[in-house]
């Protein structure tokens with residue numbers, strides 16, 4: 080404990096924390112070890128984790144299969160660059176992603192963060208139109224409530240007001256950020272939008288669930304309508320599955336659950352098993368072929384230093400092994416049933432505006448604002464790590480969470496609902 084106080088207090092003076100007004104926000108909880116769906120705090124107490132380290136640790140923390148893959152790769156060859164050199168893990172992973180990705184998505188570009196995976200998708204979409212027809216299609220359609228990252232290009236496609244980047248309107252490029260037309264007139268609304276502009280490179284959407292924007296869910300019909308409209312207008316459709324990919328919605332990809340195949344798909348978060356940073360942008364054959372020509376100008380000029388990081392790819396391959404050998408999607412379905420049973424009844428409370436469940440995601444949206452910082456501390460005092468987003472209290476547990484631990488999380492949310500009146 081003396082030890083922890085030392086690094087924690089000294090470091091807190093110098094570390095700049097994510098999404099935090101550091102002057103007013105309560106300090107974070109120091110964690111010294113992890114296992115399964117649990118976090119051990121420096122004072123020896125345990126937190127049941129309802130978040131999974133920003134939705135990454137779907138197999139649980141310290142999974143032996145993932146640790147072994149990381150160790151073995153580290154000992155033989157931590158990494159070599161992909162420019163001019165090749166290593167097995169990135170190549171194996173690209174081939175396996177092509178195998179499991181929907182439709183003919185088959186060509187993967189690796190990055191180290193989801194934001195950059197979305198940047199690559201956007202760059203590919205703009206260059207696709209240039210390569211194919213010399214057209215300048217430079218703008219994107221994206222949706223209110225959406226979140227695609229924190230870099231400059233991705234800020235421009237996030238929700239402009241409710242997102243975290245409202246200060247930057249006018250600084251980032253102007254896009255068509257519109258209401259998600261999850262309504263009966265969806266076909267007409269989308270048609271009107273796409274037919275009134277000829278500078279649209281792609282439509283970018285988080286399929287089925289907008290994660291960071293508050294776990295907002297929409298119907299597969301909306302994605303089908305987007306697909307059809309994009310096809311009519313020669314516009315690409317990009318699915319940002321960084322949150323929804325790898326079983327989160329109950330199917331391997333939200334695209335599978337919705338029955339809609341995008342032209343480009345972005346992956347991250349659960350791809351990593353929560354261990355090392357890695358993200359991927361996967362293009363369809365049609366998209367890739369516009370780059371695969373005799374012209375050097377048609378090449379994709381992109382190459383992060385650690386593209387295809389060997390340890391990250393080794394862990395991701397081991398994660399795919401777990402999806403093949405463990406009943407991950409059944410586990411998600413069991414979680415979905417338990418979340419539904421435990422949390423849906425809260426929708427009857429007057430202080431609750433909405434309860435939503437899809438796969439291993441549950442959101443309880445309150446009618447009124449509450450003190451989010453105080454709520455976060457309240458959950459920690461009850462042995463749970465739950466981080467509300469605005470008025471939304473959500474759970475995105477590891478797929479391996481034990482039933483009784485999940486019951487503790489849902490119980491804490493029920494108890495919390497009683498305090499919000």
Ligand SMILES: *Cc1c(COP(=O)(O)O)cnc(C)c1O
Nearest residue numbers: 192193194226227228290321322
């Ligand atoms: C987290 C997230 C991102 C950004 O990923 P980073 O790795 O944080 O850059 C982009 N899109 C979606 C849908 C996400 O959930």
